[in-house]
Amino acid sequence: MLLTKIVLRNLFNPFKVRFKISPRYLSTNYESSSDTVDLAYASYESTADPEETNLPPLVILHGLLGSKNNWNSMSKAIHRTTGRKVISVDARNHGDSRHSSQHTYVHMAHDVMKLLKKLELSKVALLGHSMGGRTAMVLSLLCSDLVSSLIIVDISPVKTSPQIFTMANLFDAMSSVMIRPGIAMSKARKLADEQLKSITPDVNLRNFLITNLVQTNTGAYTWRVNLPALKENFQSHISCFPSNLRGLQYCGPTMFIGGTLSDYIGKNDLKEIQEYFPLAELVFVEGAGHWVHSQKPEKFLEIVCQFLSEK
Structure with a gap:
């Protein structure tokens, strides 16, 4: 088993x-x-x-x-x-x-x-x-x-790939997502998806990004990935x-x-x-x-x- x-x-x-x-x-x-x-x-x-x-x-x-x-x-x-x-x-x-x-x-x-x-x-x-x-x-x-x-x-x-450099836009888009605390995760995911549509029409990519959305003990929503560190290191280290x-x-x-x-x-x-x-x-x-x-x-x-x- x-x-x-x-x-x-x-x-x-x-x-x-x-x-x-x-x-x-x-x-x-x-x-x-x-x-x-x-x-x-x-x-x-x-x-x-x-x-x-x-x-x-x-x-x-x-x-x-x-x-x-x-x-x-x-x-x-x-x-x-x-x-x-x-x-x-x-x-x-x-x-x-x-x-x-x-x-x-x-x-x-x-x-x-x-x-x-x-x-x-x-x-x-x-x-x-x-x-x-x-x-x-x-x-x-x-x-x-x-x-x-x-x-x-x-x-x-x-x-x-030149496509890799579009990731910087995703960091900014994820950072700008605003979700009020205390709502259900299903509704929070829907709100995040709506806000990310402006950066990518690819629903599969948006769903992938939203797997990183988590709720804290206080009911607030945040991303479990460290967006500031990823953005800071992307150009010099991650992309190459x-x-x-x-x-x-x-x-x-x-x-x-x-x-x-x-x-x-x-x-x-x-x-x-x-x-x-x-x-x-x-x-x-x-x-x-x-x-x-x-x-x-x-x-x-x-x-x-x-x-x-x-x-």
């Missing part, structure tokens, strides 16, 4: 795993472990055969303005199909994880390393979408011994891949999955991608945009599970 355990930041084991990290990276980009934050996560696991439980867990990292909850159904499906434990993580400044003024791929990779140390996991498969994909790339480049295989969803280390990682490689099994309707990753990007990830494969899902996993879930599940079974 599937056991879904939501485990927040207080439930950690002592550090027992050591990681090999580039000295150049540490000296120029990361000051100390005090810069990390504890991450909330959901774990999907079941009683299984010993051979299945010995498979490296799959760690899923969501995209910008997302959360572990967006991956609930897919996490369960991957677990059922592969027998692997699946751990879906909230990034800093998202979901139930702690907020911080710092939001770079450097920090996010170290946050995940800290979590895996505390969970005493010495080897994991990584799956990351968009912002989470770049976090997974950075972690694998810095700490390749930790990563058994890598799956990146609709994001590239060598290209940035760290340029100082050139020369580093992750030489394990790697798959990039793109949507044919998305321009976040191009069909001609593979050669440059392989400068970082020599064994990278690139596949596209027909009819999918940037949110491949939610727009074409069955095909996405098939691709991911086949890759995990082979690698």
